[in-house]
Amino acid sequence: MNKAKQHLLGLSLAIASSALYAGSNNVTATLETRSHFDDAAGLNTDVDDPAIWIHPTDKTKSFVAATLKEGGMDVYDLNGKLLQHIAAGPAPACTSKQLKCEDNNAGRFNNADIIYNFQLGKDQIDLVVVSDRGLDKVIVYQVNQGDSTKAPLTDITAADQTFIFAANQDEVNEGFTAYGLATVKTDKTYAYVSQNSTPKVAQLELYDNGQGQVAYRNVQTLNFPHSFPLPNGKQWTPCADDDIDKPQFEGMVADVEHDILYLAQENVGVWRTSLSKPGDQSQWKLFAKVQDFGTPYSRSWVEEEQEYNCVLDHANDPGFGNAELYADAEGLTLYQASKGKGYLLVSSQGNNSVALYDRENNNQYVNSFTVIDGAVDGVDETDGMMVVNVNLGGNFKQGLLVMQDGQNDPKVFNGEGEYREGSNFKYISWGGVAKSLKLKTDTTDNSRK
Template identity: 30%
Template sequence: MRISKLYLLMALASCGHVFASDLALVPWAPSLNAEAIAFLPNATERLAASPRDGLQLLDSKGAELARFKGNFTGLDTRAAGAQVLVASLDNDRQQALLISLDPSRNSFGKPLYLPTRDYPVNGLCLYRDAAANLFVFLVGEEGKGEQWLVGNGSTLMSEPQRVRGVPLPPSAQFCQVDDATQQLLVNEENVGWWAYPAHPEAEVKRTPVALFDNPKREAGAMALVPGGVVALDPKTAQLHLFQQNGERWVEHASLTLPGLKEPEQLSINGQHVLVRDDDTGKLYQGTLNWQAKPVTVEPVLPEVAAVRQTDPVGRQGDAADDPAIWIHPKQPERSRVLGTNKKQGLLAYDLDGKLLQELAVGRLNNVDVRPNFKLGAQTVDLAVASNRDHNSLSLFSIDRTTGELREAGEVPTPLKEIYGICLFQPASGELYAIANGKDGTFLQYRLSAPDGRVQGELVRQFKVDSQPEGCVADDQRQRLFIGEEDVGVWTVDARADQPATLTSVIKVGPQLHADVEGLALYQSHERDYLVISSQGNDSYLVVDAEPPFAIHGAFRVGLNATAGIDGASETDGLEVTAINLGGPWSKGMLVVQDGRKRMPEQTQNFKFVPWADVTRALKLP
């Protein structure tokens, strides 16, 4: 049985030994003048970018099939049905461009240019996410990097949208994105190669692929291969094959490029390799015979898009936290979304996300709403929020006709660090506030205002072992759901005269990722669901609100390219209603806090999602 030399090298490398071997290279297209080269996806044709000859489509022997005139460097491609989308840098205009290519007709389409940047762009690469959104990453000088939304599916946008800035190494020039693992790979010339999360909603962080402290080494171009990445070291004229093993990257083999003095460009398609020697300007091709271990890829969660978003909050950093939905008793379309700004106070928005009211009362964390509260002789709706400045409950009356909020009083608590809050209103009509502190303590207060002054009577106290926050009460079943951030979700009897016996709903694990944050109930005539913010993986889990609490799956809130609304991530609080609020909210509305506002980058806000889209995404009964 014949075993390839490189496969044997990789087997030995898995035991901790990396050996170098020569890669046999032969000249390719000797008359071609190209600064960058790339294989067409799943095809034998190649692309070249040249300052003199423009973008060229070439056959496997280097004969020109089509040309788009201009002065170009840098190349990346993505398949788009029968078309290929090409990204390159137009040196004359100093702009990145996207252009479609029809290989069957050997023709280029109309170019789409990104706006001119205020920094030199050294390189670029494409990324397609699980929802088929197409992005381009720009790699600039002095550590400047950007991510732009440029299309969806096979269609390019008429106007690209800047999604976010990405801080990159100061000497970066090359990048590649692995769509399957959603990782952006970038070089740092004198240091090594890095991996960044590519998803626009991901936290900005980096993981070393390979680092070195050796002036005789240099980190250059990269090419993706199944299960790994091949990185070029121009100084040693070697290719290094890396594969991810959990959180770490491991080098599996090294290949020397004999006869090349300054290899600069690299492209790989299956077993075929193209490399350019900058010393001579010549191109060479070779064949890789290697097999990589399959890399475990996280399952792709379905995505829904927000169709509205609120104005950004008026404070920087981690500010927006928890929403609540106030339902107008006669005109549901005039309902309001309340939101806390834990650096400022309480905010009220209309259903299009426009800010209507701002009550600067201090650092409010969580908020909840219930109707028909007797405030002296008046009947009002009531919003209650946890106030971290005073470790108290801040109460607000809501005019049932106009929706206007007014301060209605404060209930002190003995909690040292108040955190979450939710309300419970049984059929008998009394109103309870359940507050929790960071030490796990829960305090249940009966709220009343017989003479117009709000007061709270402590009627029950219980505790969980670690930090809680989110909670929501099922008024109909007199049941309370509470989240313990690193443990999971519990249910407990909400009645003040009953023992607080905890029953597990779901534990932190494969489907629910810590921190467990916001909890909300979707209650309709057909079915009741508990919606949980699974902050650790930027998703939302839907389970039955009744035992045995069957899991219906998780989803993410992705970007809405048409409306120019980014997705949601790092979500703290959320709220949902099944009430028909009109327009896109005929089956109800989900509101989630967005911890990372993109497109453009601004202070945090809240995203509004039609519940009908969640139903479709998860195929809810």
């Protein structure tokens, strides 16, 4: 969604839903990372998705790898200090096979996730895996945990990997490319990658190519619905500002203990399916729907924007959605307590809150919270987030939640007085969330089990 429109929609929904959340379940962030700016001077950097890597022996040396879209990726320590910056890859050169080539897309890092104990040759290593929306590929980094002379991450992606969704570079330039990402290690190592502006998700197998690199191959593509039958007998398709666009997925997370892959279809809701049989549509369940699910709407063409403007008819909302979940449903992450307990966290972007669902008990809704202004500013328009339950020491003895803040404050203006759209990452103590929501905590490290 256009960020200006998204911001206005978020404000209106937050006001509309204030009675639901007012005065309760507010927490504050402990610290924040450096700010980035989505303009030419800021190299068009727009932060997106964090992944928390847990050090196996010294938890205080854990770090956060965080995507910056066109800006590449930052690696931060637990104090938010920059340890490493990785630039996004350059645009590939034009080829004779392209029908047209004015500008090929450069790299654009969208989502990141962690794999522990990947077998590469004779060694078990940890990986940070990133979806590259600009190049329609996945990039794999090795964590250099045993060598203090190296930067935290080294690219070990096998060369000449094929595109995930596109047939050629011309299709890559159209933008229907790799988007959201979740990784999981079961009998093999997989990455689930969604496609921008479609309801498709590719299941990739990551493997050792025998040359000290990690390669991947497509196992299958999951084609989720883009139109939905309603209890009143009608059919509903979410409103889009372009006829080509279909409701996409971004946030995804795997729960191995419960054999579940969770997927957030942004303006539809949250799905779950079987990890062992992800293609079995009989196990696909849309268990949490956004509040506006099924709401009628009108569209009008805006010539200057070259897109449609959607106006929802809230007066005739049929009430088929979940009251706690406001579109877009964005980042997903698991609070993984022992014995399969814990929570699925969902970023309810439309009202700047986080909804919790039980990992057990058929994903029953538990509660919601909002990160408000405190020692640092609060969190708005969150895309990606990740939580770990582990005692990381310092401010995060009961765990850490890192969230993307799409509207970082204080506001910054350039020399001509124009607002520079800024974003960064906020670190929130899970102990504070647990206290506010009266949740039990469990700091057992289950990351490598």
